[in-house]
Amino acid sequence: MDDSLLICTATALEDGLLxxxxxxxxGRVGGVFVRLVRTGVGPVRAASAVTRALLExxxxxxxxxxxxxxxxxxxxxxxxxxxxxxxxxxxxxxxTPDGFLHASDLGFAERMYPLEIxxxxxxxxxxxxxxxxxxxxxxxxxxxxTGGAVESMEGxxxxxxxxxxxxxxxxxxxxxxxxxxxxxxKWRLQEAADAAQRSLLAWIESC
Numbered sequence: 001m002d003d004s005l006l007i008c009t010a011t012a013l014e015d016g017l018l019x020x021x022x023x024x025x026x027g028r029v030g031g032v033f034v035r036l037v038r039t040g041v042g043p044v045r046a047a048s049a050v051t052r053a054l055l056e057x058x059x060x061x062x063x064x065x066x067x068x069x070x071x072x073x074x075x076x077x078x079x080x081x082x083x084x085x086x087x088x089x090x091x092x093x094x095x096t097p098d099g100f101l102h103a104s105d106l107g108f109a110e111r112m113y114p115l116e117i118x119x120x121x122x123x124x125x126x127x128x129x130x131x132x133x134x135x136x137x138x139x140x141x142x143x144x145x146t147g148g149a150v151e152s153m154e155g156x157x158x159x160x161x162x163x164x165x166x167x168x169x170x171x172x173x174x175x176x177x178x179x180x181x182x183x184x185x186k187w188r189l190q191e192a193a194d195a196a197q198r199s200l201l202a203w204i205e206s207c
Contacts, residue, residue, distance in 0.1 A: 043157035068173035084171035117170025128156035
């Protein structure tokens with residue numbers, strides 16, 4: 001494994017500034033070779049894309065960059081940039097009459113993955129769901145279930161694959177919206193994506 005850095009984004013909206021600064025497929029920044037992979041949306045596509053990228057060239061560090069929603073009570077505001085202290089799958093498990101059982105309660109998976117790379121910004125627990133939360137009621141449910149602060153659709157899947165390959169992992173997301181009743185008028189997707197990318201570029205230059 002070399003000391004290269006693999007940056008993972010889900011969509012073109014989330015990597016325009018990175019590709020403009022680093023080249024369409026990445027490039028060398030100082031003494032570090034940086035690669036970019038656009039994974040697609042959701043945990044399955046993210047896991048598949050990162051697996052292919054790491055099989056092609058193992059990287060010591062894997063970093064996720066994108067947008068996320070802030071859960072109620074997180075203290076995060078739209079356009080803040082947050083760094084993941086941990087990741088977890090919010091809905092991997094089993095529903096029972098007595099409530100949700102996480103896959104870890106069933107002996108099938110870890111509940112929470114700590115992230116080793118501090119990319120700057122406020123460090124908080126992140127949560128991954130295959131379905132974006134779109135109601136206040138579900139937002140409260142997810143907070144109670146996970147203790148999370150930021151929701152996305154890919155993070156935990158990328159972290160799990162990175163761990164399988166022995167890579168350190170970090171995740172940086174710009175807050176595009178509060179998580180709750182779906183209201184697209186409150187979304188600031190491009191501005192949040194740009195904020196995360198600028199923060200990540202500053203971190204890369206400081207390495």
